[in-house]
Amino acid sequence: MKAKQISLSQVITDCKEFLHLKSLNRHTDSEYVVTRSDIGVPGLILAGLGSAPHRGQIQVLGENEISYLKKLETEQRSQAIARLGELDVPCIVLAGSDADLDTLAEDFAKCEIPVLSSDLSMTQVLQYLSSYLEVELAPEITLNGTLVDVYGVGILLRGPSGIGKSECALDLVERGHRLVADDLIKAIAKPPGVLIGRSVAPLQNYVEVRGIGLIDIGSIYGIRSLRRQKRIEVEVNLTHWEKGVSFDRSGVETSSTEILGIRIPSVIVPLVPGKSISVIVEVIALSHTLKTYGYDPTTELDRRWLERLKARARKGFEPRDTE
Amino acid sequence: MIERDVRIINKLGLHLRAAAALVQTASGFESDIHLRKDEIEVDAKSIMGVLGLEAGQGTEITIIAKGSDEEDAVRAIVGLIEARFNEEE
Numbered sequence: 075m076k077a078k079q080i081s082l083s084q085v086i087t088d089c090k091e092f093l094h095l096k097s098l099n100r101h102t103d104s105e106y107v108v109t110r111s112d113i114g115v116p117g118l119i120l121a122g123l124g125s126a127p128h129r130g131q132i133q134v135l136g137e138n139e140i141s142y143l144k145k146l147e148t149e150q151r152s153q154a155i156a157r158l159g160e161l162d163v164p165c166i167v168l169a170g171s172d173a174d175l176d177t178l179a180e181d182f183a184k185c186e187i188p189v190l191s192s193d194l195s196m197t198q199v200l201q202y203l204s205s206y207l208e209v210e211l212a213p214e215i216t217l218n219g220t221l222v223d224v225y226g227v228g229i230l231l232r233g234p235s236g237i238g239k240s241e242c243a244l245d246l247v248e249r250g251h252r253l254v255a256d257d258l259i260k261a262i263a264k265p266p267g268v269l270i271g272r273s274v275a276p277l278q279n280y281v282e283v284r285g286i287g288l289i290d291i292g293s294i295y296g297i298r299s300l301r302r303q304k305r306i307e308v309e310v311n312l313t314h315w316e317k318g319v320s321f322d323r324s325g326v327e328t329s330s331t332e333i334l335g336i337r338i339p340s341v342i343v344p345l346v347p348g349k350s351i352s353v354i355v356e357v358i359a360l361s362h363t364l365k366t367y368g369y370d371p372t373t374e375l376d377r378r379w380l381e382r383l384k385a386r387a388r389k390g391f392e393p394r395d396t397e
Numbered sequence: 398m399i400e401r402d403v404r405i406i407n408k409l410g411l412h413l414r415a416a417a418a419l420v421q422t423a424s425g426f427e428s429d430i431h432l433r434k435d436e437i438e439v440d441a442k443s444i445m446g447v448l449g450l451e452a453g454q455g456t457e458i459t460i461i462a463k464g465s466d467e468e469d470a471v472r473a474i475v476g477l478i479e480a481r482f483n484e485e486e
Contacts, residue, residue, distance in 0.1 A: 215436075216436065216437040216438065216439075216449075218438075218439065218440055218443075218446065235440045235442040235443050236442065240445075256445050257439075257440070257443050257445035257446050257449070258437075258439060258445055258446050258449035274449045274451070276448070276451070277445055277448055277449055280445065281445075282443065282444050282445045287444075288413075288444065288445075
């Protein structure tokens with residue numbers, strides 16, 4: 075997998091509105107790239123201490139660093155700012171009130187690297203930038219399968235081509251669920267341990283049904299049948315029924331699959347004629363929700379059954395059902 | 398399993414009709430056939446997948462086939478691409 079990066083100009087375009095970014099010097103942003111989602115705070119570098127920050131890491135100065143700079147003598151201050159300007163990083167963001175910057179703006183304008191200001195507090199800038207970068211720089215993979223939001227659970231339908239993933243998705247949409255992506259899914263791993271899937275942009279809303287061709291789900295079923303992106307929570311593998319291959323019968327054993335290092339539960343559903351896959355998928359989604367609420371029906375049944383067997387062994391006879 | 402690189406040479410690239418022709422050809426074979434471009438790998442028997450490659454003119458793609466008729470499958474797909482999907486330009 076290639077290490078991901080994003081150009082500074084893209085970061086600025088995407089964050090400008092929210093962070094109220096203003097440029098303090100003129101630089102062609104396109105040559106600068108951000109490769110890290112964590113943000114540096116070069117306080118010690120201002121004081122002439124500390125080692126150089128990571129390349130590709132955005133640096134943010136907050137209220138403390140700025141008031142420190144203001145307290146310095148003019149010459150010292152210019153030197154401190156010049157030290158920052160020589161760093162091999164994509165940009166420096168000055169956070170906090172704009173009005174505080176008047177005396178410093180001139181020195182920052184001379185910096186070699188782009189300097190931006192935001193009137194939000196440093197905490198807000200750090201939070202927003204790092205959550206934005208975490209998504210943009212998250213490891214990405216393309217999956218073959220169909221992603222549907224079923225009762226709020228992201229179900230990833232997989233299986234060989236022609237087995238009926240798209241038809242199943244169509245049936246689910248008909249039953250009021252929402253399509254995220256058919257056939258080709260872009261998945262990213264968002265920390266901590268969340269897998270997010272979305273469709274390849276131009277194919278959004280479309281499903282291929284053999285015999286009909288491409289279908290625009292959005293125009294047939296309306297906007298409520300669609301969803302832009304969804305956390306992928308359960309994998310459902312559709313397979314052909316084969317004699318001799320054993321499938322999970324009790325639900326005690328749970329299997330899982332790993333995508334981008336994130337483990338999600340996986341269910342194998344064998345297909346036989348006349349079986350309604352969409353109903354089964356709905357049940358899988360609901361039982362996953364039950365489990366996330368802390369109730370596992372199989373464990374519960376197992377517990378009750380063991381109790382019954384124990385009681386029976388103790389008394390030597392079958393307890394009378396009083397219910 | 399065999400792999401072969403091929404360049405998309407027709408003017409419009411893998412547009413809808415061309416993608417449909419490719420899927421049609423691929424579906425005629427038993428083998429598992431995938432197409433790869435950069436880090437994206439798609440099922441050659443699915444039109445959504447093939448469109449998802451967003452392969453325009455000049456794009457290099459890799460055909461990966463695995464199965465009893467893999468040789469024939471790759472030859473047929475390469476032939477189709479090199480014949481510019483039998484379209485007039």
